[in-house]
Amino acid sequence: MINQQDLMANIDKSRVMAQAKTMLDQNPAANLAMGRALQKYIMNIDPSYYGSEYRNRLMSYQGEIQNINNHYEAINNALEAGDKKAAQQIAEDLNR
Numbered sequence: 001m002i003n004q005q006d007l008m009a010n011i012d013k014s015r016v017m018a019q020a021k022t023m024l025d026q027n028p029a030a031n032l033a034m035g036r037a038l039q040k041y042i043m044n045i046d047p048s049y050y051g052s053e054y055r056n057r058l059m060s061y062q063g064e065i066q067n068i069n070n071h072y073e074a075i076n077n078a079l080e081a082g083d084k085k086a087a088q089q090i091a092e093d094l095n096r
Contacts, residue, residue: 039065
């Protein structure tokens with residue numbers, strides 16, 4: 001049975017999470033900053049210290065982040081070269 005203190009703690013956590021989601025939805029700069037901070041955190045975790053299932057998932061996330069970064073770099077290079085069509089194609093490839 002859940003006691004009243006635990007129930008109130010869960011309600012407070014839910015309220016904080018809802019406020020954070022609203023803030024991120026309304027503020028693209030905060031959303032980007034949060035994403036970059038999370039990316040940096042994930043990339044700095046050493047997978048050799050964790051169990052095999054967690055290690056496999058972590059390495060998969062790190063690989064995905066690197067793949068996304070490579071696509072964004074290619075998109076930026078294409079845009080800087082003035083090739084919007086190539087940038088659009090790269091973006092479509094990333095979303096597949």
